[in-house]
Amino acid sequence: MKTLQHKHIIKWFELASLTLRENKDYLTKLDSEIGDADHGFNMERGFNKVHNKLEEFSLNTDLGAIFKNMGMTLISSIGGASGPLYGTFFLQFGMAIVTKTELSLQDFVTAFEKGVNGVKLRGRASVGDKTMIDVLAPVADRLKESLSENNTFEKVFSDIVKSAEKSMKSTVPLIAKKGRASYLGARSVGHQDAGATSSYLILKSLKEAIEE
Amino acid sequence: MKKLINNIEDVITEQMQGMAAAHPELKINLDPKFIIRADSDSQKKVVIISGGGSGHEPMHGGYVGKGMLDAACPGEVFTSPTPDQMFECAKAAHNGHGVLFLVKNYTGDVMNFEMAAEMLNAEGIKTQNVLIDDDVAVKDSLYTAGRRGVGTTVIMEKIVGAAAEAGYSLEACAKLATKVNSYGRSMGMALTSCIVPAAGKPNFDIDENEIEIGVGIHGEPGRKRIPHTSCDEITSILTHAILDDGVYTRQIREWDHGTGNWKEIEFTSPPFKSGDKMIVLVNGLGSTPLSELYGVYRKMHEICEDKNIVITRKIIGSYITALDMQGVSITMVKTDDEILKFWDAPVKTPALRWGV
Ligand SMILES: Nc1ncnc2c1ncn2[C@@H]1O[C@H](COP(=O)(O)OP(=O)(O)OP(=O)(O)O)[C@@H](O)[C@H]1O
Numbered sequence A: 001m002k003t004l005q006h007k008h009i010i011k012w013f014e015l016a017s018l019t020l021r022e023n024k025d026y027l028t029k030l031d032s033e034i035g036d037a038d039h040g041f042n043m044e045r046g047f048n049k050v051h052n053k054l055e056e057f058s059l060n061t062d063l064g065a066i067f068k069n070m071g072m073t074l075i076s077s078i079g080g081a082s083g084p085l086y087g088t089f090f091l092q093f094g095m096a097i098v099t100k101t102e103l104s105l106q107d108f109v110t111a112f113e114k115g116v117n118g119v120k121l122r123g124r125a126s127v128g129d130k131t132m133i134d135v136l137a138p139v140a141d142r143l144k145e146s147l148s149e150n151n152t153f154e155k156v157f158s159d160i161v162k163s164a165e166k167s168m169k170s171t172v173p174l175i176a177k178k179g180r181a182s183y184l185g186a187r188s189v190g191h192q193d194a195g196a197t198s199s200y201l202i203l204k205s206l207k208e209a210i211e212e
Numbered sequence B: 001m002k003k004l005i006n007n008i009e010d011v012i013t014e015q016m017q018g019m020a021a022a023h024p025e026l027k028i029n030l031d032p033k034f035i036i037r038a039d040s041d042s043q044k045k046v047v048i049i050s051g052g053g054s055g056h057e058p059m060h061g062g063y064v065g066k067g068m069l070d071a072a073c074p075g076e077v078f079t080s081p082t083p084d085q086m087f088e089c090a091k092a093a094h095n096g097h098g099v100l101f102l103v104k105n106y107t108g109d110v111m112n113f114e115m116a117a118e119m120l121n122a123e124g125i126k127t128q129n130v131l132i133d134d135d136v137a138v139k140d141s142l143y144t145a146g147r148r149g150v151g152t153t154v155i156m157e158k159i160v161g162a163a164a165e166a167g168y169s170l171e172a173c174a175k176l177a178t179k180v181n182s183y184g185r186s187m188g189m190a191l192t193s194c195i196v197p198a199a200g201k202p203n204f205d206i207d208e209n210e211i212e213i214g215v216g217i218h219g220e221p222g223r224k225r226i227p228h229t230s231c232d233e234i235t236s237i238l239t240h241a242i243l244d245d246g247v248y249t250r251q252i253r254e255w256d257h258g259t260g261n262w263k264e265i266e267f268t269s270p271p272f273k274s275g276d277k278m279i280v281l282v283n284g285l286g287s288t289p290l291s292e293l294y295g296v297y298r299k300m301h302e303i304c305e306d307k308n309i310v311i312t313r314k315i316i317g318s319y320i321t322a323l324d325m326q327g328v329s330i331t332m333v334k335t336d337d338e339i340l341k342f343w344d345a346p347v348k349t350p351a352l353r354w355g356v
């Protein structure tokens, strides 16, 4: 597969909504260990709204507009830390692909990087702070590398999901320096970050969306 | 879980409907959610707005009214409200004199209020954000999200609300709010956890004979867990944590109306010293009997007398809570003539009223 099409994006958002719903309790449990036990509820609330918009999205061919709408939907329904962060990600992603109806790998990589930069700017977290950035930033790097490798989307997405899973697990031994978990200091060690986990789940549904 | 709830999803809405029914001087908007003074259309002053996760009642909705907040945005329980909520709320309240957001320092609240401020400033509605980060239980700001915003919030809302009522400009209100924040310190403790309705079980585990010293208003962990002990001992730990706290320095963000972007500034709270005059809040966290709060006040008062700290004003009761948590927090805000004048000014809200 050489281009990512409208139907893949719709499928991605659909699968992401489903998997976040299925993992609501799991994400909330992770957040209860070192946060305030709301990450699963927050993500479910936001992605339910996205799910309700899938029909509207399928009628719109402008992918940039769909991503921006998606970002605004998350921003206005999640709240918490993850609302502005995920919202910014999709909003910035959309800004990079204005009026496009399909995406080349280059388009995708550029947009993803723009999204991650937005998250960094908003949350001021760096890799190693035990947040979603620990998953998103290495994926952005991996994506950039893949450009020179002339791979298919299938191969690239399968790579980034592996990278995301590894990064997600690598948050376990870290001391949190951002977000609520940072109040725990050394007591945050030994727990997987909830936001890193939801980022992994969202990327995993991207991979699954093009397999169907 | 036993709670007075119809449906979990309706808790915030029904609470707002109850407030509107009980207090005709307030109006509510349900989509998006905010509480606003019914007479907001006739105001000619800087608009003071706060908001945050629900579950800390009477904060913030209970402080909407003459001499305090113009409006408040409640989020889901313990979850920050969203920027579109703040945006619509500010647009509804704004009357040409600017908007000041009073924001408790939690990652979620800070980011959502920053987005709202960006949106409003882009629309030509002059907006500024001031943080409250007064919880001395969090020691450093380099390796954490910084000190949390707790009891000083209530005192700041009162003082800045009165200043806005007296005709202060947006810049002057923001400056006063920043001063109150730098003069404010709090420390809390929990005897029990609290139950978020949607979760249905306690937010954290704490043994029958244990207490958490330095707990946050969402049950965030504090400085230490110790075996349960006497009221005097606990009060002494909290009071000393506040009075002995040293200089606290952190980076904060302020909107620069010139460049149209955020500007990082270093900001310092000087320590308290002998002779300081204080407004004190002895605050119940939701399920603490007033009798116990007075027990805490008794010991705190004694320590302050010993250390020549003068308590000039005080409020004792549940003003910023953590749902049904049993526990207490102490807040002290150093005063000067400006702060005292606005503290004493009339206020008429559901949860705080005097002089009217
Ligand atoms: N500054 C940050 N930068 C990037 N990611 C962050 C930052 N702070 C927190 N996070 C991510 O957000 C996740 C928590 O999101 P959640 O939905 O639980 O919001 P929250 O912090 O509980 O918000 P609130 O305090 O309003 O309840 C964390 O697991 C972490 O991955």
Ligand SMILES: [Mg+2]
Pocket: A031, A035, A036, A037, A038, A039, A080, A180
């Ligand atoms: Mg959380």
